[in-house]
Amino acid sequence: MSDEVFQQNLDNERGLRPGGPFxxxxxxxxxxxxxxxxxxxxxxxxxxxxxxxxxxxxxxxxxxxxxxxxxxxxxxxxxxxxxxxxxxxxxxxxxxxxxxxxxxxxxxxxxxxxxxxxxxxxxxxxxxxxxxxxxxxxxxxxxxxxxxxxxxxxxxxxxxxxxxxxxxxxxxxxxxxxxxxxxFGVNVRFFNIQGTKDMLIDTVGMSTLFLPDLQYHFHGMNPNWVVNHAYNVASYILANDNPVEDGETMDGIMDGQISWRVQWKCQYEDALIQPPREVLDINMGKYASGGR
Known part of the structure; x- marks a missing residue:
């Protein structure tokens, strides 16, 4: 885990080009x-x-x-x-x-x-x-x-x-x-938000296929569970040509496992971390951080 501090930069960073060459x-x-x-x-x-x-x-x-x-x-x-x-x-x-x-x-x-x-x-x-x-x-x-x-x-x-x-x-x-x-073509990234107990996990690479990247802004949950969730959701979105509509819910995590008993709301937003792009933000309920 890197201890280096990075700055959010959504103004001067060139956005990803959806559908660009792999x-x-x-x-x-x-x-x-x-x-x-x-x-x-x-x-x-x-x-x-x-x-x-x-x-x-x-x-x-x-x-x-x-x-x-x-x-x-x-x-x-x-x-x-x-x-x-x-x-x-x-x-x-x-x-x-x-x-x-x-x-x-x-x-x-x-x-x-x-x-x-x-x-x-x-x-x-x-x-x-x-x-x-x-x-x-x-x-x-x-x-x-x-x-x-x-x-x-x-x-x-x-x-x-x-x-x-x-x-x-x-x-x-x-x-x-x-x-x-x-x-190989999708990276799940992890960041600690400096000065808080908040974490952010997102994906990069889905936009190559004109599909949405994912974003989780949260606290109080094992990040490895969220990484696993992100890879599973990315696989589901690819296999089903992204059936997730804005405002819908998807299965969340209970005791480290994906479970239908927990439902997390999804909405399309601008990414919090560079590169600039639209993401499917997954609101993790009681574990969610930030305003939406």
Whole structure:
């Protein structure tokens, strides 16, 4: 748990762009070559289904996903997956605020940022027009393919949500379906509110799928219970295309477990902690802090 004090900053912080590209940074200790066209095509097809490689050189490889067709106002076309060539990486580009929320790699993050001086960036394109569930599965399949294509990768950083993982944790995961996106593409953050006993837990990353992030402002409850609740709610929202309406209630927590006996009211608000974005604020009843 970090003791560093951070300032709320919703005025000068650039807001998240809903539906923006899902961006993966693979970090390496040594330079790495772009895998061959045939190898990349075979591995990506194994994880994603039929693709067409429309460009491949040392700097860029691009693949059209023939089974994931995005529909636009003026037509339709396949979502695209892009892999960039290896470039230099500077770990000192991450500020203390971002690093404080890298919960999945706390012991290794400083070592990774010191030892890894190279990166390969991968993104999806035109995927924002896909249904949220389809895009989540596509991005998770793409991640699995990248983990196989780049065996010397040391760590994965997910820019949309600020999560950092050791590569071995990505390669060895046993998660199936869209919960893979929740695991790697959505970060549940935790903050103590200075000078009070209040805590704030929120998510970052759901807006990539045009879904709401979550926010809990509370006191008097084990924050680990709330983190678990947040991941469960995020999974539910993704699996059901966000059925939660403003003013509705959802199951809360009783004795550490999610229970229908406790109902918490939900409403859409502006986020209390940067980046600026709309969130689904969950009022935790007698544990709630602040005014709504």
């Amino acid at each position: 961006l993966i940074q693979m970090l390496f200790k040594e330079p790495v070559a772009m895998p061959g066209k045939d190898e990349m095509t075979a591995v990506i097809e194994k994880h994603i289904g039929a693709v067409e490689c429309f460009c491949h050189n040392d700097k860029t490889a691009g693949f059209a996903t023939l089974e994931h067709i995005a529909e636009f106002k003026d037509g339709k076309g396949p979502a695209q997956l892009m892999v960039m060539g290896c470039t230099s990486f500077k770990g000192d580009g991450f500020d203390a605020f971002l690093m404080s929320q890298m919960w999945d790699c706390q012991e290794d993050r400083e070592r990774i940022f010191q030892e890894c001086q190279y990166q390969v960036v991968a993104i999806d394109m035109l995927a924002a027009a896909l249904p949220a569930l389809e895009r989540a599965n596509l991005d998770a399949d793409f991640l699995d393919a990248l983990a196989e294509l780049y065996p010397t990768c040391e760590a994965f950083y997910f820019q949309n949500c600020g999560k950092l993982f050791l590569a071995e944790d990505v390669r060895s995961h046993q998660i199936e379906g869209p919960d893979r996106f929740i695991r």
